[in-house]
Amino acid sequence: MPLTINERITKIEVSGIRQFSNQLIHYPDAVNLTIGQPDFPTPERVKQAGITAITNNLTGYSHNAGLIELRKAVSQFFTEKYQFTYKADSEIIITIGASEAIDAVFRTILEDGDEVILPAPCYPGYAPLITMCGAKIKYLDTSDTGFEPDPERLKGLITEKTKAVLFNLPSNPTGVTIDSKKMDALANVLKEHEIYILSDEIYSENTFEGQHRSFASYPQLSDRLFIIHGLSKSHSMTGWRIGFLLGPEGLIQHCIKIHQYNSVCAPLPSQYAAIEALGKSSSVPAEMNKEYMVRRDYIYTRLLAMGLNVVKPNGAFYIFPSIKEFGLPSFEFATRLLKEGGVACVPGSAFSKYGEGFIRISYAYAMPVLVKGMDRMEAYIATLRKEVVGKIV
Numbered sequence: 009m010p011l012t013i014n015e016r017i018t019k020i021e022v023s024g025i026r027q028f029s030n031q032l033i034h035y036p037d038a039v040n041l042t043i044g045q046p047d048f049p050t051p052e053r054v055k056q057a058g059i060t061a062i063t064n065n066l067t068g069y070s071h072n073a074g075l076i077e078l079r080k081a082v083s084q085f086f087t088e089k090y091q092f093t094y095k096a097d098s099e100i101i102i103t104i105g106a107s108e109a110i111d112a113v114f115r116t117i118l119e120d121g122d123e124v125i126l127p128a129p130c131y132p133g134y135a136p137l138i139t140m141c142g143a144k145i146k147y148l149d150t151s152d153t154g155f156e157p158d159p160e161r162l163k164g165l166i167t168e169k170t171k172a173v174l175f176n177l178p179s180n181p182t183g184v185t186i187d188s189k190k191m192d193a194l195a196n197v198l199k200e201h202e203i204y205i206l207s208d209e210i211y212s213e214n215t216f217e218g219q220h221r222s223f224a225s226y227p228q229l230s231d232r233l234f235i236i237h238g239l240s241k242s243h244s245m246t247g248w249r250i251g252f253l254l255g256p257e258g259l260i261q262h263c264i265k266i267h268q269y270n271s272v273c274a275p276l277p278s279q280y281a282a283i284e285a286l287g288k289s290s291s292v293p294a295e296m297n298k299e300y301m302v303r304r305d306y307i308y309t310r311l312l313a314m315g316l317n318v319v320k321p322n323g324a325f326y327i328f329p330s331i332k333e334f335g336l337p338s339f340e341f342a343t344r345l346l347k348e349g350g351v352a353c354v355p356g357s358a359f360s361k362y363g364e365g366f367i368r369i370s371y372a373y374a375m376p377v378l379v380k381g382m383d384r385m386e387a388y389i390a391t392l393r394k395e396v397v398g399k400i401v
Contacts (some may be wrong), residue, residue, distance in 0.1 A: 020136045024358025028342060032352055039351045039381035041369045044180060044325060046244035048296055050281075051289045054243060058281035066276055072268045074102025075279045081286040082237075082252050092224040094235075094254045101253040101264055102274045102282070106210045106238040109253035110174075111137050112266040113234050116259070117204050118143040122171035127157040129328070129356060129363035131180045131208075143171065151362045154319055155184040155328070159193040166197075172204035175223065178211040181359045181368040182328040183304075183321020185215060195226045205233045210251075211324040213242035213293035216301050220323070224254075231256055234263075241324070242293040243285045248278040300325050303371040303378055310382040314389050325372040328356065332365040334392055342367055349388030351381050 021027075029042040049055075061067070073079065079096040087093045094100050103109040110133075118124070120142035126134055128147040135145050146165050148157050162173070175194075178185050186194070198205060205223060212220040224235055238251035251274075253263060285292070304321060311318045311329050318329035331341050338355035345367075346352050353370075356363030371378055 016140050016142070020139060023132045025132060025354050028346075028354050028358065029352065031346065035346060035350070035352070037350060038346055039377060039384060041351060041353050041371070041373060041378075041381050044241075044370050044372055045246050046241065046296065046325070046372050047374055048244040048299075050244050050248070051285070051292050053289050054245070054281045054285045054292075057284035058248070058277045061277040061280035066280060068276060070102075070273045070276050070279060072273050073100065073264055074274055075276075075283070078102055078279045078283050078286075081283050082254070085286045085290070086224075086235075086254070090220075090222055090224065092222070095257065098257040099254060099260050101260060101267055102279060103238075103251040103253050103267060104249045104271050104274050105240060106208065106236050106251040107133060108267070108271060109234075109236045109238070109251045110134070110206065110208065112253060112263045112270070113204075113206055113236075113255075114138060114141050114143075114172075115266045116263045118171060121169060123167065123169040124171060125162065125165050125173040126360070127175060127179075128361075129155070129179075129181055129359035129366065130174075131176060132358055132360075134174060135360070144169075146170075147360055147362055148173075149362045151365075155179060155182040156186050156190055157194060159190065159197050162194060163197045166201050166203065170201070170203050172206060173198070174206040174208060176208040176211075178215055178220075178321070178323025179326075180211065180324055181326050181354070181356070181363065181366075182319065183324040183326045184319060185218075185220070185322045188221065191221060191223075195223065195229060199226075199228045203232070205229055206236060207233065208236040210236060210238050211241055212237065214297060214300065214325065215323040216297060216304070217322055232259075234259070239282055239285050242296075243289065244296070245278075245281070245285065248275070248281060250274055250278050250282045300371065303373075303375060306375070307369060307371050307378060307382065310386065314386050316389070325370060327369050327371065328363075328366050329369070330366050331356075338364055338367055344392075345385065345388055348391075349384050351384045351388070 079100045083096040114137045118141035122143040207223040235254040239245040316329040338357045342355040354368040356366030
């Protein structure tokens with residue numbers, strides 16, 4: 009009998025983001041605007057906290073849920089900044105990044121045949137986790153609603169098979185947040201249905217205008233709500249692999265089983281660094297945001313000057329302009345932009361079929377890189393427009 013592997017895994021592909029960024033090895037002179045990784049170094053005090061932990065031989069296991077000191081710091085952070093409280097001893101798990109937190113939740117709640125609603129375009133890391141659990145995805149199209157999920161469309165997608173809905177705000181790939189009235193309307197829909205809610209708020213500290221608002225601010229949803237958070241984006245700690253999973257005690261006690269057998273615990277030196285990040289280095293994201301806003305405004309202005317239709321983002325460090333006028337599939341457009349224009353971005357199709365007709369540009373890069381990238385892109389767009397006009401004539 010030949011050896012086989014899990015059929016669900018054979019149907020999963022490498023992320024479209026990585027598929028495209030991996031091509032850059034063949035184009036060493038291209039301007040890379042693909043990856044959502046802050047170009048800032050991890051704050052010095054945070055690094056020193058991790059170094060001190062290693063020097064003091066704090067390199068073993070912690071409690072499966074994480075250091076109680078860190079869980080208390082997480083609880084205090086959310087209480088002080090967002091006025092909602094999760095108990096450190098029973099409602100918080102420190103995970104290996106936000107991705108592991110999402111995986112733990114899905115493997116806890118999903119069964120074969122369940123359905124999960126994903127507002128789309130959406131981060132490509134969600135769908136494979138759902139598929140591996142034997143569940144199905146129903147996309148909520150936001151491509152024609154300013155990338156904000158429409159409450160009536162959400163209501164129309166909910167069936168007896170719906171187990172969960174996942175929101176990501178600010179959004180990857182669009183950088184869009186949800187305004188208060190629309191969020192209230194979404195909460196009103198959700199309270200009428202017995203479904204789980206996952207709120208991926210990894211970019212919450214990268215909100216530019218106004219304060220981030222969480223689904224945790226709705227008490228009527230709290231008994232089935234999971235908050236996903238972490239330090240990768242806010243403190244430029246992608247490689248430290250620290251995420252937070254917050255939820256009601258009755259659900260968290262099951263999620264920790266998945267976390268335990270998958271990971272045991274998050275890396276201990278990283279946990280000590282995280283305590284510093286949430287404490288004396290809690291102001292770091294605001295400082296980074298000042299630079300992100302300068303970069304966003306520059307990219308937004310340049311794209312408008314190129315004549316592209318684009319929604320101005322209010323968070324994260326992505327912008328998602330439309331390239332529909334050129335009549336090219338987004339993968340072809342991005343490939344040509346790379347080969348002919350010398351700029352690498354991510355085709356919108358990487359973010360579900362509802363991202364088709366768009367491209368994602370990351371502005372988590374220094375201004376000289378962005379200027380060079382926009383200059384090259386402007387030249388490419390001008391050439392492409394002439395080509396389109398030539399075909400019409």
